[in-house]
Amino acid sequence: MPATDTSTDNPFKQVVENYRQRVDAALDRWLPSADTTPKHLHEAMRYAVIGGGGKRVRPVLVYAAGATAGINPEKLDSIAAALEIIHAYSLIHDDLPAMDDDDLRRGRPTCHKAFDEATAILAGDALQALAFEIICEDEAIEANAETRLKLIQALTIASGSIGMAGGQAIDLHSVGKKLNLSQLEAMHKLKTGALIRASVIMGAMNSAECTPQMLDQLDQYSQHVGLAFQVQDDILDVISDTETLGKPQGSDIEQNKPTFPELMGLEASQDYALQLHHQALDCLKDFDDRADTLRDLSAYIVERRN
């Protein structure tokens, strides 16, 4: 995941790579095979989720928050997969012509370009149902039924009309409008923040050793990291190139979307991202070295190049 260090003796890189492989294996297990009827729908679902090598930020946050709270990764595979599946479905729908109208995602044709619009809509719909199904079904979670319900509830709220879907609705209604900084942050808090927050909370929720105060500190961490992620996304849309991004550079500006660099200037946005990173670290000051992956992840989020 870290673009700046590709050596294999970087412990953070190895941990993240391990988490990525875990969630990719879980996704492969949980997604119906492309041989299962209706084949073209299952092909589209697998295409959107498994191919293309996403960054897997949300699954990595699940595992890293779990490690901080003393939960083994094998208990978190389906939770990590569910978060990535919700994220993938939202990308399929966001890319549709009626929404952001993007042809390129992770360096490949978007789902509605590789298949067709109707299949893309249905693949997104079916993926959402699958995310909740696997939290119901996975025995490896080892949570009692009450905790499992809390996990599902957290994911429904983070995904719904006062979470991710609501944020996307506000985003689309903001095109061409002048938002101020607090309105822009409120939008991102829902659009990307809600799912990032859910990743951290759902990763740590089933911990016996995590006190409500610790969960609250992790929640604060996730909010800073979630916002930093979006600020850096806006920065990359200005300074990166299409090949590195895997999606069209400059598309925010082209679509007349409000961004942090537009409101604050590029340099101030970069300072703001760093400030959010330090605030995120501050939320972890009472945690031991098992929180190091969360710390490194916060750094990665503001240093990444795609």
Next chain:
Amino acid sequence: MPATDTSTDNPFKQVVENYRQRVDAALDRWLPSADTTPKHLHEAMRYAVIGGGGKRVRPVLVYAAGATAGINPEKLDSIAAALEIIHAYSLIHDDLPAMDDDDLRRGRPTCHKAFDEATAILAGDALQALAFEIICEDEAIEANAETRLKLIQALTIASGSIGMAGGQAIDLHSVGKKLNLSQLEAMHKLKTGALIRASVIMGAMNSAECTPQMLDQLDQYSQHVGLAFQVQDDILDVISDTETLGKPQGSDIEQNKPTFPELMGLEASQDYALQLHHQALDCLKDFDDRADTLRDLSAYIVERRN
């Protein structure tokens, strides 16, 4: 609900009207108000679910199956609402230009016509999350956490890629193709059958008195009724008019969709619907008079005019 008898002294009509009012009140309680941010999204969600007076077949099946199994309706309000919300989201997405491209639904403009395509896609997405959320949260269900998880699991499977969404994918891929009868039935078993089946099972699932054998008989009943519902839908597309239907008459034929009347002829389709109705009644032969609403409902489904 019965189009052929509008007298208020028809007990079936009164029971059904009571169930409809119950679920409408539950939907109004569970859907975020149109004053909640993002307002336009919540307006669209409410427009699609509450306005327009749907038949509420799935909620009525939930309550009627519950009554058969000795469950009070107040324990079923959120389950009935969840089924209707999943149904409503599927209608929003099915009506989109990339899918069936319908402008009229329940006699009003479809959601993407009344709002816009992006809002309609997101309203559907957010509704799906809401359906699962309310089963997590409603205390009136009085189910233990294990049963609640089973309810959510049943709804995820019925909604997903080997349920409703999968059926719609097969349907869209069948346009202009020659399906035989068993292929047509397999498609409808997923597209509308899965959710009708889930309505009956979820209505009776939390019953102490319902044996596995009784649940199986209810499941058989729901499969006959689900298929009868679709056969009658196809018949109405041929013999009814746009005003009565609330959607364009003849749209199946215009869209070159395979139908029962096309494959079997109109008269044989009407005979088939009646035969399925009698098979449904046969599945209820071991039940007492608390199953009468299910019996009447089966009759209504093959007698309805819209």
